[in-house]
Amino acid sequence: METIKKNKGFGNWIRTSITARMLMIGFLILVLLIPLIYIKELIRERSERQQDVVFEVGNLWGTEVLLMGPILKVPYKTYSESTKIDSETKKSIVERKTHMNYAYFLPNNLIIDANVDAIKKERGIYETSVFSSEMVFKGNFDIPDFGQKDILPEDVVWEKASIIIKSSNLKGIKNQIEMQLGDSKISFLPRYRQQQNQSYGPNYVSMHELESPFLSEGALPKLGPIGFNTAITINGSSKIRFVPVGKNTELHMSSNWKDPSFTGNFLPEEDAEKSVTEDGFVANWKVLQINRQFEQSFFNILPDLKEFSFGTELLVPVDEYQKSERSAKYGYLVIALTFLVFFLIQTISKINIHSFQYLMIGIALLMFYTLLISISEHQNFLKAYVIASAAVVGLITLYSKSILKHRKFILLIFGSLTALYSFIFVIIQLESYALLVGSIGLFAILAMVMYASRKIDWNQS
Known part of the structure; x- marks a missing residue:
């Protein structure tokens, strides 16, 4: 109880x-x-x-676009000497070896006009943004200055000079890229370059190289500046960015996308936000050499300059x-x-x-x-x-x-x-x-x- x-x-x-x-x-x-x-x-x-669907659609249509160039590539000779002792005569023999190196010269002026036609792609219940962009590159190259490295004129191999363009998205290019360089017209083909010492993080973007044949005498900036003009049509997704390789770089971008996000190391001019409407946007950038942290010429190695890129991300307002x-x-x-x-x-x-x-x-x-x-x-x-x-x-x-x-x-x-x-x-x-x-x-x-x-x-x- x-x-x-x-x-x-x-x-x-x-x-x-x-x-x-x-x-x-x-x-x-x-x-x-x-x-x-x-x-x-x-x-x-x-x-x-x-995110997986966005990645899959991007791989089929074209990944994000990152462009760097055009860049003038000129080989030059350097020499090294070594001394050896002849085993029979016991005399010193001086051997002189010739080494081929490359110098890279960036454009003096670079003007880019990019028209980005964006659309939504759907897969099941998910959607992402893709685009097709028509771009025109204009500018000029100055006379290369080899004197800064004490390279003699006779050691410059002008007959093997070329132009290179780097892109993160070769798959999306939809036209044969041809450039009017001075009085000559040149075309570009891909060149395999083994990637070394790269950091393959989540935001890593691999760059692929396009290179022209050796330039003719009339396409070389030996006596004065040489102008260039080329057009690129490319499919991509999510982002479109450019590296400001010009001493004076201008980018004019227009699009029918109403939800842009201006990203990268440089923002467009102040009126860019006001130009974003329901019909799209118009944005203009101007980057001077003093605004960035690299010079106009490189010798032996062309460094990775992706960190200085700028452009636009086409946001899908699905949050x-x-x-x-x-x-x-x-x-x-x-x-x-x-x-x-x-x-x-x-x-x-x-x-x-x-x-x-x-x-x-x-x-x-x-x-x-x-x-x-x-x-x-x-x-x-x-x-x-x-x-x-x-x-x-x-x-x-x-x-x-x-x-x-x-x-x-x-x-x-x-x-x-x-x-x-x-x-x-x-x-x-x-x-x-x-x-x-x-x-x-x-x-x-x-x-x-x-x-x-x-x-x-x-x-x-």
């Missing part, structure tokens, strides 16, 4: 004690965090799948996964605050709410995120958020009708959940003011909880 009384006493304590309810609610919140972690993992996997992930980060707050509202109602009104009912409410709150991610893959984020939140708020409100009975408590649940999901939506839309708005909102919620709980007798332990 004493054991039965003790069991009844313990059960009564579980049902009536505020401390027991708080412990039970805390335990349920910890349990619900486990599926919430799996939901975050689901969002991450779907986001990675989208549903990022917003869904940000929403899921507030899952702890949503579950805790919802349980808190039910706990306050239960404590103030003496209505008994079973732990199973708390669990059902928690699972309904988790269903919001699966609904959000699945609907947002077919609709825009605003519609997905409204549908998912309305479904969950409606479900919990109807469920609470059978628990709370009183109309004022049901309306309180409906109003609290509506306000909470509206508050979360506002926060995830903000960037610069997300922390400020979130802090103010949490302070207001704390104030309301403190006000609502002021008459609770916390001695009912």
